[in-house]
Amino acid sequence: MSMSDNSLRLVWVYPDLLSTYGDQGNALVVERRAQQRGLQVERYDVRSDQPVPTSGDIYLIGGGEDRPQRLASERLRRDGGLQRAVGNGAIVFSVCAGYQILGNEFINDLGQREPGLGLLDVVSTRGEGERCVGDVLGDIDPQLGLPELTGFENHQGITHIGPGSRPFARVRLGKGNGTGDGTEGAYNGTVFGTYMHGPVLARNPLIADLLLKLALDVNALPPTDDRWYEALRGERIAAAQQPA
């Protein structure tokens, strides 16, 4: 789709509601790494009173507070643009509250079951215990061919994965989906969800590259100078292994 005209359409969904935890860094990282590969990036920041364009290549959604999460889910369901984009083959990468919205259902700020977009086969509830807060270390699904996952989690959700999706990663340290089975995040086809902040693509630039490869339908990308990313990864992976 995009390789022919050398452009990449990057959509940052609902910054007015779902951009509270620095997750717009994910958009900055994808944009930068695409530009380093010579792509022209057209970035669309779509507010929740605007229609979600259906012709984007990569859609990013971040975390947010409980009420904005409900509002975002209502507005995305009503708009329908994101679902149509996925039907067109678009890539979606979502974090925390955004991850829950992509699932079948989550618990909203009123304590009620709120329908999601059904783009991931997951159902989220709210945990009773302490909030999961801290550095996470995990192993990404080997089918995706990516190195260790490092991130920062800050949530109270519990997300159960149904047969239509696979766990994105297994945590070695941290809570992840909070189900006690070590799973973290979920994905199917071109739709991804994770609880990881950090932002997660700044901590794991090769996930950003995976999204680019899927969007461009290529198996490899020209290399980039990743020494600062590597230094940060090394430090955070070591820090996660330190006793608190």
Next chain:
Amino acid sequence: MAGHPGSADPLSPRAKLAVTAGKAAAAVSRAAGRGSGSVIGGKVALRLDPELLGRLATHLDVVLVSATNGKTTTTRLIAEALGAAGPVVSNALGANMPAGITSALAGGSEARFGVIEVDEKYLAGVARDVDPKAIALLNLSRDQLDRAGETRMLAEKWREGLAGSKAVVIANADDPLVVWAASSSPNVVWVAAGQEWKDDAWSCPACGGVMQRPGDDWFCGECGFRRPAPSWALSGDYVLDPHGSAWPIHLQLPGRANKANAASSAAVAAVFGVPPQVALERMYQVQAVAGRYDVVQFQGRDLRLLLAKNPAGWLETFSLIDPAPAPVVLSVNARGADGTDTSWLWDVDYTRLAGRPIFVLGDRKLDLAVRLEVAGLDFRVCETLDEAVQIAPPGRIETIANYTAFQDLRRRVGN
């Protein structure tokens, strides 16, 4: 909980004992080299007499100051202004939770005014305990999300806590979250103090509608919640009072945000009969506040020390630093007092530093390095402040750090 009517001496024997025990604990803490002792002293005193804070405040006209940013500086400005009308006791060092506040008040038995900075999370409780005459609310934005919880929830707690308050609330009309929090109160003085950071108020705090923000105005298109008409305003280098008179602001403190703090402080002073001209003249006395904005000499160079703890604070700081090519040192930690999540770095627009030589340090210098790399900026990662200062090109060095990183820098330069 406010006071004991009929008692000439507001401090009962138990309260006096608590104050004495607290002072003893503070002295021990100081002697042991563990800081000023104000927090430990207050903790001991509060444990002996949980209602002590309220009783210490009964003989004072109390002003509470809360915000995400600027509360320590504004507390100093108000204390300076009210000094025109009588002696002031204040938690000037920024110990802003109940223990630190108790300790500060225990040291001011002769004062008429208590000017008290309060941590955002404790405002409602402290406002209940001390029966304040005035409450200044400056701004609310994202800060320490790993432990402080959600910004709108804080506004909600303020709103609930202020609903029954008899205090005059002096509130920033340009911050929708502050307006929503303050508008539960029957007696509000609105100050158009400005707010550069807007990204925590795109969603209407009342109904969730999308906020419209043409120019300096704002309103919710769905429920009609809108910017109230201010009676005070910051206008460039002037404070406009409710009569329409413009009073010049002369501060040693730099930046737009401090002019806004001065405007709010003048409105607070007026509640106690101090005219804006007198209040603003007195504010000139305020130089550095707990090291913030101090210019220090270090290794033969001038360094200006600037504290910025969250995206809104960094944004205001970028607008006051010397223009390029002034060198900039950035230092970020993520210890308990800073919040342990560094994701907020990505909400700061570092491209504003383009053209300046940038030196990066602190516990989380690698997070900053990736942030700056993605912003396409040139930077150098340094192990120490000494190293950064040695290689920085000529010119005054603007040193911007978050909370514990700032304390580290002050210690290193002997401030």
